Amino acid sequence: MNSAEAPAAEPDLASRLRLSVVRLNRRLRSQHTDESVSLTQLSALNTLSGCGPMTPSELAASERVRPPSMTRVIASLEEVGLVSRRQHPTDGRQSIIELTPAGADLLNAEASARERWLDKRLAELTAAERHILARASEIIDRMAGT
């Protein structure tokens, strides 16, 4: 397909996509219940699951947040036993964060109220629409990861 310089075919795409993302994010956060972890926590758990144990700085870089922000996320996850920390083998300043069995279980289950809300909305779509969202999700990940 054609590319890089002229997005003229989709005018205002940035504006529209930005608002869509802000609003869906708001809806997703509003589904938060006390029994479930937050979206921020879930995102970190997911990264640990996909990439394996890593240091706080590496996790912050993967999630594209600043180290102090990640310190707090890790602390909250440690507190509820979803991640654990061990010493770095050679560098006393660093530590290694890893998913606990409970953290892995939680990711496997993924049966939060938030998940159910989105699953229900997705089930109301056509297969073609879900396919578009699946492809959009990949494209967004690529953009956001840059």
Added chain:
Amino acid sequence: MNSAEAPAAEPDLASRLRLSVVRLNRRLRSQHTDESVSLTQLSALNTLSGCGPMTPSELAASERVRPPSMTRVIASLEEVGLVSRRQHPTDGRQSIIELTPAGADLLNAEASARERWLDKRLAELTAAERHILARASEIIDRMAGT
């Protein structure tokens, strides 16, 4: 109970889409500069622009936030002159919020740093990819509006 009617062709779509949205939202917010309005403010301005003047409660309902949250958003927009408030013609409890010329100008310009970041990312995609995002944006709006 079982998600037998659920999207078998796109397993884990809810999980993946949710994470994509959270992460893109994070990137978008991080583009915030002091010269630009926030995503929350912009979303409210956009709704006022599209739907016309309305009461704080109506605006809260449109944005799907609680009235006290919208009180704060409106106050911040009033303070910088992007919206104005006038009396409700018949009900003394209510007021009408409307876009000022400055607010309309800002929406027309939309030349914030945040916008530029996303525009740049979008320009790196193919036309087909942008088309997918445009369609996904519509689908998301439909879901988030429910």
Added chain:
DNA sequence: TATTGTTATACTCTATAACTATA
């Protein structure tokens, strides 16, 4: 008594700046 809106308060998420401990 019910509705609209605001104030008071609190929690999450994120940031920057300053600090500690280790290299």
Added chain:
DNA sequence: TATAGTTATAGAGTATAACAATA
């Protein structure tokens, strides 16, 4: 001196509960 991480602090965004004004 440089790096990894934490603590201190602040601001945005959102919520619930309690209140005021009006209907």
